[in-house]
Amino acid sequence: MRVPAFAADVFAPGHRRKLWWGLWSGYGVAAAFLALAALGVTLGVVPFRWAYVALVGLKVATNSASWWALKRDRFVFETSSLNLVADVLAMTGAIYWTGGVLSPLLPIYAIEITVIALLTNLAVTVRAAGLVLVVYGAMVVATALGEIGRLPPPVALAGGVTPGYLVAHAAFTVFVLAAPTYFASRILVELRAKQRALERTNEALMEAGRNKSQFMANVTHELRTPIHGICGLTDLVETGIYGPVTEEQRDAQRSIKQSALSLLRMIDDLLELARADAGRLEPTVGPVDPREVVQASVDAVRWMRGTKDVELRVEIDDELPTVESDARYLKQIVLNLVTNAVKFTSEGGHVTVRARGEPGALVLEVEDDGPGIAEAERESIFDPFHQVDGSPEREYGGVGLGLALVARLADALGARVEVDSELGHGATFRVRLAAPR
């Protein structure tokens, strides 16, 4: 049987501890009842009845069925439900055999409902209370109609409030007070411990948030400083002030510098992304020359190809609208798109960068003939650290920052990024900027 939705959380694996707790307490309560009955019989408050033994026996039997189920993790819901029904029946029996509506045992229902409320959820508790109402009501009605015999309450059997009656009454009162108090306090202690743990976590998170900005500033500084050293010293060696340099060495020096600069750009992208996610991108808007943006980005990418045989084409319309935007962000967008396109284009392929005017808009476009992007991937490619093939054996390197940054920068500029692609037939990324006429 499937656990019904209203009780799903009660029977979830993380909740098992409470079920075990309810189980052991069931044995405890059964033992307490047996002791109370024995005390009552000894003091002559109630006569010995096999019914008492049968009621305790019923509870022990269903409780043991629950124990068996919990241990094997099978039929847990079924046996627990049976256990609950047996509780209600046993309590109603105890109330019936101690005088029905006149029985002093009525508060034991409250104990049961309190324990269930603490160990389960509202839906289960309400159903249990409903069951109590129905079973108790049936007993009362059956007694009133004379279907079952009316039995005298202990006070009548004892012949008034005798010392013996008072002792039994005191023992019962202690039981009625102690059981809910114990349960409630145990649960509260546990809740408070959880709350303290949550508060500590929360504080740690807030602290981490505060530290993050400072950390970012420090990281920037610490990472940029050595790159500054690499670039500067390579320049120095190249100029020959440390001695004569051959043409091959000069070439290698340039490559060292280019690599350092590419590392620098990655750091800048990462930081820009962190700023974007903290909602702190503040574009500096001014008139932008689209030709300069495209040319600067393409020039920066040219050397990055290294020995990779990818043809970079630039197509710029003669008539272009001027736009008000942030030139630095736009360059970063185009640069990332072109870098991406070159990365995913195989040897002998082409990457075309276009700038053209449309009515009311400037369009910057980067087209490649790489593997293309499947329909299902079009959205997620803009998530940070996402790559279409994220497996360790993937074909393409990189950390997957480029497009995430493009999306955020474009967003900060109020531009739209569109992707056209067909699997196996390349991809076109298009940035559309509103241009006043």
Add this chain to the structure above:
Amino acid sequence: MARVLVVEDDPISAKMIRDFLSAHGHPTVVATTGPEGVSSFVREEPDLMIVDVALPKKNGFEVCFEVKRTERGQRTPLLLMSAVYRDSDHAARYAQDDLRAQGYLVKPFDLRDLLARVEELVPAA
């Protein structure tokens, strides 16, 4: 020939600037902390100062402020430089408008640009 004082705590950056400027005929001395930078300025009387912002004990902005308070400091061109990338526009404006520095360089910068700035600021060189 301009005599240059570089205040920079990163030894590689300091060596790089010193070697480069010296090779181009501008004798360069290096100080590695803020207070040392201020005392070197008083002792060496350089024609130009290049000051890193993130310095131990006293940061570059403070060094700049102290130097520019003196009569000689007002006549000495001072370039601030930093690898702290965040709000570089804001920092540049602060350096030039409030501290009266003659320039703000974001690391890594091209050494040839630095040389051009130095020779522009000390024309007698």
